[in-house]
Amino acid sequence: MEIMTEKEFLETSEMISFGINFNGVAIPGYMSHAQALANGMTHTAKNTVTRNYDCFYAYPHYGEDNYKYATASSLSLMNTGIWNDGYFTVKYPVENGNYRVCFLVVENYQDYFRTFLIAVPGKSIGVPRMRKGEFTWIYTDYEVSNGSLDFGLNPGLSGTREVHIMAMAATKQ
Numbered sequence: 001m002e003i004m005t006e007k008e009f010l011e012t013s014e015m016i017s018f019g020i021n022f023n024g025v026a027i028p029g030y031m032s033h034a035q036a037l038a039n040g041m042t043h044t045a046k047n048t049v050t051r052n053y054d055c056f057y058a059y060p061h062y063g064e065d066n067y068k069y070a071t072a073s074s075l076s077l078m079n080t081g082i083w084n085d086g087y088f089t090v091k092y093p094v095e096n097g098n099y100r101v102c103f104l105v106v107e108n109y110q111d112y113f114r115t116f117l118i119a120v121p122g123k124s125i126g127v128p129r130m131r132k133g134e135f136t137w138i139y140t141d142y143e144v145s146n147g148s149l150d151f152g153l154n155p156g157l158s159g160t161r162e163v164h165i166m167a168m169a170a171t172k173q
Contacts, residue, residue: 017099019169020092023048024080030167033080040093045082049164051108053079053133078106078135083164089152090165097172099142099149104167106135114160119152126156135166141173 019030020041026032031039053075082088103118107130117124120142127138142149149170153163 015171016169017172018094019167021077021167022080022082022165023050024076024167027076029169030077033082036092041091043082043090044088045084045090045164046088047083047085049081049083049108051079053108077104077167078108079166081106081108081164081166083162084153085161086163087152087154088163089150090168091148091150093147094144094149094170095172096144096147099144099170099172100139101142101149101151102137102139102169103151103165104135104137104169105130105164106166107132109162114162114164115156116160116163117154117156118165119154121150124154124156142170 016029020036021027021030021032022036023033024030026035082090101120103125105127107113109132111131112129113132114127115129116127118127118138118140119125120140123140125138125140128136130136153165155161155163
């Protein structure tokens with residue numbers, strides 16, 4: 001599992017080829033969920049989430065003085081998402097090539113409620129249990145050879161069936 005710190009993500013975010021704000025609006029660097037669907041995205045998630053929290057903390061949480069997201073754009077990413085009670089997939093058409101893909105996950109229900117796997121071809125990436133209000137960007141390098149960036153969210157053996165994703169960003173290498 002590769003966890004990117006908030007500072008690292010913000011430093012690399014200018015290089016994003018595209019981003020998707022799942023169940024959200026378009027913001028700089030990220031298309032809206034509706035735009036992604038119009039561009040050919042498909043997913044099997046049956047539910048959406050919209051929250052209205054005003055601050056989130058980077059994982060791992062080290063107290064109230066930890067770095068807070070402050071911008072409306074960042075909060076937009078963290079307060080919307082898609083989820084399912086069990087496994088679901090997301091597919092988005094892209095050019096073949098190598099990508100670094102970052103997945104935004106937020107714990108928005110209760111402390112340590114969920115952990116799950118993000119499955120990409122050839123590997124599964126574990127999402128850590130977090131306290132309510134914590135978030136993390138998890139990244140992986142990914143080779144697309146079929147014209148589609150595909151991934152799945154799998155509850156695995158965690159005992160938690162509810163899995164979700166808030167946003168993703170991809171950079172073509």
